[in-house]
Structures are given as C-alpha cells and as structure tokens.
Amino acid sequence: MATSSKPIGRLKARLAELCTLTLHYARLFTLVVIDESEYRKKSQLAARLLDIFQAVANMERWAARQFHSSSLIVSWSDHLDPGKLDILPNGRVDQEALQALLEEVWRAIGATQASMMDICSSSREFVHWTPIVKSLVPACLSMPSGFAAFSRIDFLPQNKTIRTAIKRVTGPCASSLDPSFSREYSLQDYMAPVRADSLDLVVPYFWTLSTREAMVCDSCLLSSFEYDGLPLRFHQDMAQQAADEARHAVMYLDLAIELMPAYLASANADDRTAIIIREFLDGTGRLPVPKEGNLYPCMWHASLEERLVIMQIATEGEAVSATRRAIDSSLAQTFPSVKRAFEVDYYDEVAHTRIGTRWLRHLRPDARLRKTAIEEAALLKGVLLLTCFLSDDDRSNVTTLMDRYGSDERAGPRTFFLDRSTPECQRDQGRGGSQGFP
Amino acid sequence: MSTLVRQLGSGETMIFDKVKRELFIVSKGERATTIDDARKLHSEGRASMFTKSQLGAINSALSHIVLLGE
Numbered sequence: 001m002a003t004s005s006k007p008i009g010r011l012k013a014r015l016a017e018l019c020t021l022t023l024h025y026a027r028l029f030t031l032v033v034i035d036e037s038e039y040r041k042k043s044q045l046a047a048r049l050l051d052i053f054q055a056v057a058n059m060e061r062w063a064a065r066q067f068h069s070s071s072l073i074v075s076w077s078d079h080l081d082p083g084k085l086d087i088l089p090n091g092r093v094d095q096e097a098l099q100a101l102l103e104e105v106w107r108a109i110g111a112t113q114a115s116m117m118d119i120c121s122s123s124r125e126f127v128h129w130t131p132i133v134k135s136l137v138p139a140c141l142s143m144p145s146g147f148a149a150f151s152r153i154d155f156l157p158q159n160k161t162i163r164t165a166i167k168r169v170t171g172p173c174a175s176s177l178d179p180s181f182s183r184e185y186s187l188q189d190y191m192a193p194v195r196a197d198s199l200d201l202v203v204p205y206f207w208t209l210s211t212r213e214a215m216v217c218d219s220c221l222l223s224s225f226e227y228d229g230l231p232l233r234f235h236q237d238m239a240q241q242a243a244d245e246a247r248h249a250v251m252y253l254d255l256a257i258e259l260m261p262a263y264l265a266s267a268n269a270d271d272r273t274a275i276i277i278r279e280f281l282d283g284t285g286r287l288p289v290p291k292e293g294n295l296y297p298c299m300w301h302a303s304l305e306e307r308l309v310i311m312q313i314a315t316e317g318e319a320v321s322a323t324r325r326a327i328d329s330s331l332a333q334t335f336p337s338v339k340r341a342f343e344v345d346y347y348d349e350v351a352h353t354r355i356g357t358r359w360l361r362h363l364r365p366d367a368r369l370r371k372t373a374i375e376e377a378a379l380l381k382g383v384l385l386l387t388c389f390l391s392d393d394d395r396s397n398v399t400t401l402m403d404r405y406g407s408d409e410r411a412g413p414r415t416f417f418l419d420r421s422t423p424e425c426q427r428d429q430g431r432g433g434s435q436g437f438p
Numbered sequence: 439m440s441t442l443v444r445q446l447g448s449g450e451t452m453i454f455d456k457v458k459r460e461l462f463i464v465s466k467g468e469r470a471t472t473i474d475d476a477r478k479l480h481s482e483g484r485a486s487m488f489t490k491s492q493l494g495a496i497n498s499a500l501s502h503i504v505l506l507g508e
Binding site for chain 1: 442444446447448449450452454456459461463465466486488490492493494495496497499500502503504505506
C-alpha cells in the first residue's frame, strides 16, 4: 500500500492498520471465548472481547473525525483468513496455533501503535495526539514496557469488495460444557426442566438454563467470526450479547447453587434430585444435563439470518413477557436473588431482541422478504434442532431422525426430574429410596 | 436465491426449495448442488423429501425443546 511521506498521511495509514489489526485480533479472540468451557472464565473473556471491539469503535470514530475515513465494513484480510490458517483442524480449535497467531497479531498491534507514537512525538503539529494514540489500544492489549513490539505481518487491507453479509469461514463445530455438568439424559426421551414456581423444578431448571445461556454466547461469537461484509456495529452487538449471555450463564448456575440448601431443607433425604444436589455440593457428583449438551449444533448449522430469527427474535423475543411475569412470581417474591436475576434477564432479553431485529432488517431491508426469512427459519428450526441428536456413529443421520419425528408414533417426552422410570430412579427404588421423589 | 444448500455434520446435504418450501436431505456420499440434483436423487431413492406440512409436524414433535428459557 502506498503511504504518504507526510506525517498526516502516515498517521492515517497507521491508524487504518491499527484498526484492522485490532479487529482481526478481536475476531480471532472469539475462538478463545467459544473454546473456554469454564463459565466464569468464559464470562471474563467475553467481557475482554467486548472491550477490544469497543476500542476498535473508538479508533473508527477518531479516524472519521480526524481523517474523514468511512465506516468499516468488516472482513477477513487475505493474509489472516482463518480458512487458510491451521487454527481449526477438523472443526476444533487448535489452541496452540491460535495462541501463536494471536501473539503475532498482538505484537503487530504494538508495533503499529509504537510507530504512530513516533510520528506524533517527532512532529510538533501532532505531538498533542500522543496521549490519544496511547489510549486507542485497550489495556488488555497494551505492551508491557520492555517488550519487543515488532511485526512480521504486512499491512492487512480489508477486503473492500465484500459489501454484503457473506459466510467467509466456518467456526468451531462443538462447544463444551462447564465442568459442573454431566451429560446424563437425552432430549429424545426426556424434557429438560422448565421454569416453574417451585424449588424442586426451578433448581434443575436454573442449572440447565446456565448451559443454554453459554450456548447463545457461543452462537453470537460464531456469527462474528464467520460472517464478513457487515459493519463494525454488528460485531459490537454480537460481542455485547455474548458478554451478557456468558454473565447469565454464571448468574443462573450461581443461583441454582444458592437455592440448593433451601431445596435440600424442603426435600426428603432420599429424593433423587436431593441426592444429585448433595453429591454435587460434596464435590462427588456433577449436575445432570441433556446428552445433547447445550444444543450448539442447532446454531452451528444455521445461517446468520436463521440464528437471528430463531434465537434473538423468536426465542428471546417470546421469552420477554414470560420473564416479565416471572419477576412478580411467588418464587421471586420469596427469593430476592431470583427476582434480581429475572430483572437482569428481562432487560437483556429486550436488548437482544432489538439486536436481532436490527440485523435482520439490515440483511433483509424489504419487509416482505424479511417476513419470508422469518417463516423459512421457523420451518427449518426442526431440522436444525435434530442435528443436535447426531452422534459420532457413522450411521447417525438426519434423514432417519426426520422420518422418526415426522411420524406420530413417538410418545410424548417425560420430564427427567419427575420420571420414576429412569435407571437411576429404579436403582433408588431398589434401595428403598423412592418415597421422596417429587 | 430460491435454493438453500448446506452440508450437515452427518455428511448429508440439505437442499431447501424456497419456492415450494420443500426440503431434500441428500444421503452422505451423493453429490447435489441444485434443487434439480436433489429431485433427481429423490426419484432414485437416494434423497428424502419433506413437504412444508411434514416440516411443520417435525417442529411440533420437537416443540418441547426450548433453546433458552421459556
């Protein structure tokens, strides 16, 4: 790229470079967050990612004000196209390769910032910009003093030909669960617990919900990682929602744990859920969740439009009124922490529905086409959900599952936490432990 | 774009006819990139077809699976 020899031209070019490098760092960092299984760490990492995207937004604003630069349309540079790099062999994150790449980009960010500082300090005209340039890079990416800032990366021009949303790469095909959980029952046989006003159902509901919140975090980051051709604001929205959802994952798991003593106080000693909880609190057991994990494959198989419709607009949008009612439920009145959690969730769900609406409008400005996109996503939701039932078995396929679910032969699923016929329950009955079963 | 083509984790290919709202699932190992390919493979028994009402039935059968809360 031709760079002006005048300080102003060089500063403008370096700022564009800094912006692009930091943006690449952020999009690569989405993989670090998705790959983190421990929810508390995932939440911290998601918050850091949001800071990095916000730093890019600050750079973009400064570039617009000082140099009248146009808004960013985000795309992977050919130099750092994850599809061409070995960071996702077989759809799984190679942490070592990813960390090496992140470090390389981080050093290039440091080198670019150092170069901008040099230009500012050597020109009387721009010396007052030095503190601004220093503050452009977020604290989590600042170079420690004495650390060598160098770049092996050539300038990374954005691919300016991409002006519409396009799936450039495919993100990780799996997302893991927090170590607190154990995959115990299948959603093909049992329902996951649903929100209820009683402790016996709501405690398992909260811990199960925690896994789903983490999945939504991963789904948002997947969209940011995979899709080119969208404005920076899209990536900021995805990072914001991801940080919210990761925070919710921690909040609901903590809430379940907080309510466990109250549950144990009201349950019979041999109640199956009570046994599970006691073993978990003793550190000898984990909390049972569906074998299908957090349903991440549903979102992995979906397009961006389908993700926005199925998650942000349909799921979160429809949950808003139920969550609003839950704030005034008797459970929330009894436990202030439950009320606070529902309040947090309610306001975030409203914000996330707006995010979904905003970006679906961006992708489908025509109202008629938008309606069609919503109908199509709703129609395909079943097949996307069925992908969560695929196993590693070579014979496992969607056709068989669709044939099975398309027929009327299946009995309605039971609720795992109420089912007396599970092997665990029969084992408990065998040792005379069924009396307290809810 | 009146057709949606996507590779599934199972190795099957999902082809959705947006006009007729019919979904074809093409078996693993078969090559199909257009709706015509899918229809041909379906007529040869190497792809399954699901109508809009069948897709609706599958959605109903899975309605107990809630992605997030309620």
